[in-house]
Amino acid sequence: xxxxxxxxxxxxxxxxxxxxxxxxxxxxxxxxxxxxxxxxxxxxxxxxxxxxxxxxxxxxxxxxxxxxxxxxxxxxxxxxxxxxxxxxxxxxxxxxxxxxxxxxxxxxxxxxxxxxx
Amino acid sequence: xxxxxxxxxxxxxxxxxxxxxxxxxxxxxxxxxxxxxxxxxxxxxxxxxxxxxxxxxxxxxxxxxxxxxxxxxxxxxxxxxxxxxxxxxxxxxxxxxxxxxxxxxxxxxxxxxxxxx
Numbered sequence: 001x002x003x004x005x006x007x008x009x010x011x012x013x014x015x016x017x018x019x020x021x022x023x024x025x026x027x028x029x030x031x032x033x034x035x036x037x038x039x040x041x042x043x044x045x046x047x048x049x050x051x052x053x054x055x056x057x058x059x060x061x062x063x064x065x066x067x068x069x070x071x072x073x074x075x076x077x078x079x080x081x082x083x084x085x086x087x088x089x090x091x092x093x094x095x096x097x098x099x100x101x102x103x104x105x106x107x108x109x110x111x112x113x114x115x116x117x
Numbered sequence: 118x119x120x121x122x123x124x125x126x127x128x129x130x131x132x133x134x135x136x137x138x139x140x141x142x143x144x145x146x147x148x149x150x151x152x153x154x155x156x157x158x159x160x161x162x163x164x165x166x167x168x169x170x171x172x173x174x175x176x177x178x179x180x181x182x183x184x185x186x187x188x189x190x191x192x193x194x195x196x197x198x199x200x201x202x203x204x205x206x207x208x209x210x211x212x213x214x215x216x217x218x219x220x221x222x223x224x225x226x227x228x229x230x231x232x233x234x
Contacts, residue, residue, distance in 0.1 A: 004160070005180055040126065040226055040227070041226055042207060042225055042226045042227055043161075043207070043224040044223035044224070063186055074148070089199075090160060090161070093160075105151065105163060105166060106161070106163075106222070107163075108160035108161045108162070108207040109160050110158070111158075111159075
């Protein structure tokens with residue numbers, strides 16, 4: 001079983017619809033992230049959470065919201081989807097460990113491909 | 118401010134020949150540097166990482182990278198390409214400058230590696 005699981009893996013929706021992407025992890029990590037991947041742009045950070053009570057905006061948070069329901073669960077919502085939110089979305093986790101906060105090593109889910117028509 | 122530049126968006130090599138994927142970075146601090154690989158329809162997987170120990174880093178599947186501070190480079194190499202190496206590769210720089218280090222993880226735009234039979 002995957003350590004970081006994303007659902008759904010694929011979703012097609014229409015402009016204006018509310019969409020939720022879910023992420024759950026069994027790695028026991030406190031830190032969770034949502035990234036967006038677009039061709040030629042690499043991955044860009046949407047939101048991140050260092051624990052259940054700590055949620056922070058990334059570089060492209062406009063149009064998105066998140067919920068950290070538990071240490072193991074981190075959901076990304078698009079309240080009113082628009083076509084330029086069509087992308088591949090990744091959830092990731094990390095473990096600071098003794099010096100892990102400095103290393104930045106991330107563990108990724110397999111991605112959720114979202115198409116907004 | 119930190120940044121990372123992958124100098125080639127696409128590299129094509131013949132099976133059995135060497136692979137070179139180029140990455141240059143800019144960082145105000147002593148960075149950690151990573152290479153991740155993404156196979157089609159999969160999440161990103163860590164290939165190798167540099168965290169201020171040995172400058173020549175060996176990773177999985179025969180890949181290695183050398184940290185060259187004077188050239189601000191972290192190029193990824195492999196002596197002999199295999200068909201299974203065909204994938205997207207991302208260079209990542211991380212500055213562990215404090216608790217909010219999630220915002221200091223920057224992805225390159227990616228290099229697509231194709232392997233010719």
